[in-house]
Amino acid sequence: xxxxxxxxxxxxxxxxxxxxxxxxxxxxxxxxxxxxxxxxxxxxxxxxxxxxxxxxxxxxxxxxxxxxxxxxxxxxxxxxxxxxxxxxxxxxxxxxxxxxxxxxxxxxxxxxxxxxxxxxxxxxxxxxxxxxxxxxxxxxxxxxxxxxxxxxxxxxxxxxxxxxxxxxxxxxxxxxxxxxxxxxxxxxxxxxxxxxxxxxxxxxxxxxxxxxxxxxxxxxxxxxxxxxxxxxxxxxxxxxxxxxxxxxxxxxxxxxxxxxxxxxxxxxxxxxxxxxxxxxxxxxxxxxxxxxxxxxxxxxxxxxxxxxxxxxxxxxxxxxxxxxxxxxxxxxxxxxxxxxxxxxxxxxxxxxxxxxxxxxxxxxxxxxxxxxxxxxxxxxxxxxxxx
Numbered sequence: 001x002x003x004x005x006x007x008x009x010x011x012x013x014x015x016x017x018x019x020x021x022x023x024x025x026x027x028x029x030x031x032x033x034x035x036x037x038x039x040x041x042x043x044x045x046x047x048x049x050x051x052x053x054x055x056x057x058x059x060x061x062x063x064x065x066x067x068x069x070x071x072x073x074x075x076x077x078x079x080x081x082x083x084x085x086x087x088x089x090x091x092x093x094x095x096x097x098x099x100x101x102x103x104x105x106x107x108x109x110x111x112x113x114x115x116x117x118x119x120x121x122x123x124x125x126x127x128x129x130x131x132x133x134x135x136x137x138x139x140x141x142x143x144x145x146x147x148x149x150x151x152x153x154x155x156x157x158x159x160x161x162x163x164x165x166x167x168x169x170x171x172x173x174x175x176x177x178x179x180x181x182x183x184x185x186x187x188x189x190x191x192x193x194x195x196x197x198x199x200x201x202x203x204x205x206x207x208x209x210x211x212x213x214x215x216x217x218x219x220x221x222x223x224x225x226x227x228x229x230x231x232x233x234x235x236x237x238x239x240x241x242x243x244x245x246x247x248x249x250x251x252x253x254x255x256x257x258x259x260x261x262x263x264x265x266x267x268x269x270x271x272x273x274x275x276x277x278x279x280x281x282x283x284x285x286x287x288x289x290x291x292x293x294x295x296x297x298x299x300x301x302x303x304x305x306x307x308x309x310x311x312x313x314x315x316x317x318x319x320x321x322x323x324x325x326x327x328x329x330x331x332x333x334x335x336x337x338x339x340x341x342x343x344x345x346x347x348x349x350x351x352x353x354x355x356x357x358x359x360x361x362x363x364x365x366x367x368x369x370x371x372x373x374x375x376x377x378x379x380x381x382x383x384x385x386x387x
Contacts, residue, residue: 008166009175013115013238015100015108015159024096029167032089036170036376039082046078047312066330069315087323090141090168097164098143101156109153112238122237123250130228131253133277137325140168146206146229158207158235165209172376173209174360180270180301181213182359183380188299189217197221197265201291203254203284204228204272208236208247210301214268215245221266224259226252255283262293270301273383274332281332285344292387298346299384304355304377306333337383346385355379 008014017025051072055063063069073079101108130147138145142164146157165177173179188195198221202211205225215223225247227233233249240247252258254272267288273281288298306314317333320326341351358378 006171006175008163008171008177011239012242013108013112013155013159013235014162015104017100021096021100024099025163025167028089028092028096029170031092032167033170035082035085035089039078039085042078043073043082043316044312046076047073051076051079052312063311065311066315066318069311073315083319083323086319087141090324093164093167094142094160097160097167101159105151105154105156108155108159109151109234112155112234113153115238115241119241119244120237120246121248122233123248124230124233125251126230128228128251128253131255131276131280133275133280133328134228137327139275139325141325146227146232149231153234154231155235155238157229157231158233158239161232162207162209162235162239170376172360172378176212177209178213179358179360180380181210182217183356184210184268184270184299184301184382185213185217186359187354187356187382188297192297195266195297197296199264200224200266200268201226201257201259201264203267203269203288204275205236205249205270206232208239208249210268210270211236211247212240212243212245214266215240215247222248224248224250224264226250226254226257228253255280255287257287257291259291261290264291265293265296266299267292267296268299268301271303273300273302274326274329276332277328278331281335282340282343285340285346289345289387294387296387297384298387299382301356302381302383303333304379304381305335305337305353341385346387349386351383351385354382356382 047069052063055068055072063072134145134147142157142161144157146161148157150156165173169177174182197218200214200218200221200223202214202223202225205211205227208225211223211225214221223246225236226249227236228251230251233251237249254269276284292298306317309317318330321330337353338351356379358380
């Protein structure tokens with residue numbers, strides 16, 4: 001990658017890093033860039049020159065699916081080296097972003113509480129049961145997952161995630177990590193210029209990276225955002241305040257919210273569906289239908305489905321399923337999305353499945369989503385339907 005090194009845009013909800021902490025973070029980003037540029041390309045060569053011929057010699061046919069490719073690639077030394085280094089980079093990323101948060105954890109919590117009085121609102125639900133698909137594993141290998149709290153009014157997991165996403169995407173999602181939201185807003189305005197939502201809901205908002213583009217892109221709209229994890233929405237609220245944007249955050253489960261029927265013009269999510277179980281996805285689509293006004297839009301932004309990919313590309317894209325604590329990744333990328341919409345109540349209109357170009361064009365793209373290179377493809381898959 002030859003792009004100039006652009007740093008994440010600072011805001012007051014981020015922890016202040018000292019020299020050594022920032023140096024560690026820059027090393028991790030550079031290490032990830034090295035893996036993408038220098039190690040990843042060799043995977044195709046290893047497959048074509050070594051692994052695939054071995055499979056053909058044994059089975060008298062070419063590999064046809066993930067299992068076939070995995071049978072020979074998992075034993076390949078180049079794949080083993082790349083996979084091990086990539087997993088190591090993920091663990092290093094969380095470690096280096098934890099350090100400044102751990103050092104300033106009390107100050108961050110106090111600052112978040114001070115900022116909470118200015119813009120938007122925040123509703124927490126101490127009685128909310130965190131769903132098992134969040135508590136069962138540390139998603140993305142983030143220690144403690146999204147929901148763990150270490151002190152009262154904690155924002156630690158949100159502050160860690162805020163910085164880690166930038167390192168993980170290697171800056172390819174923009175200085176605010178807002179690429180998914182910015183790209184969807186730009187696409188909406190281009191394709192449906194007459195659509196002017198007055199009330200918007202972002203499901204599974206995390207720290208609001210993708211939420212804030214709706215507040216800035218539709219300034220007349222009332223924007224709401226939910227997540228099951230209290231540290232995430234606390235940090236999201238502080239972050240929105242730091243950027244002087246009004247968003248109403250609430251700790252809620254997207255499977256069943258407390259919003260009234262037909263109360264939103266637009267319901268969105270960004271990389272939510274692959275973090276949830278098969279049962280939860282069905283519930284979420286039904287909830288989208290319930291809270292949408294007639295004529296309103298449901299849009300879920302994800303990485304591309306497996307359909308149409310070669311067996312080799314599918315295998316690499318599936319790396320997160322087995323190596324990055326993404327237990328629902330594989331199944332969510334193989335869903336019958338038309339049937340999912342129908343089961344959720346969307347009967348009047350056919351679902352859309354489109355690839356939306358990134359609105360952040362300054363990045364030097366790797367042009368792949370494979371193996372931890374989140375944001376590198378320069379496009380986003382949007383699945384949705386009008387009620």
